[in-house]
Amino acid sequence: MARYKVVLEREKCIGAATCVAAYPERWELQEDAKVDIKGEEVEKTKDNQEQVLWITEEELERFKESAEVCPVNVIHIYDEKGNKII
Numbered sequence: 767m768a769r770y771k772v773v774l775e776r777e778k779c780i781g782a783a784t785c786v787a788a789y790p791e792r793w794e795l796q797e798d799a800k801v802d803i804k805g806e807e808v809e810k811t812k813d814n815q816e817q818v819l820w821i822t823e824e825e826l827e828r829f830k831e832s833a834e835v836c837p838v839n840v841i842h843i844y845d846e847k848g849n850k851i852i
């Protein structure tokens with residue numbers, strides 16, 4: 767099954783939370799007014815400025831919606847070959 771890589775540039779998130787409205791099961795606003803991707807399988811850089819989650823096709827549409835509504839475009843999705851989907 768195809769997999770997709772969701773990347774959050776957390777450093778640049780302005781906490782608008784429209785991604786949370788689009789997919790509340792996977793985004794959570796934190797006390798520092800930035801979001802986290804929800805899930806134990808989320809990979810975070812040491813400084814937590816970037817988060818990565820590998821997903822399957824099943825969640826692709828919801829994550830695409832989240833990326834589309836982000837006003838500062840800090841949510842990115844790539845396919846397995848590294849091509850940018852959004």
Ligand code: SF4
Nearest residue numbers: 779780782783785836
């Ligand atoms: S929509 Fe974008 S800026 Fe707003 S909380 Fe989500 S990632 Fe951050």
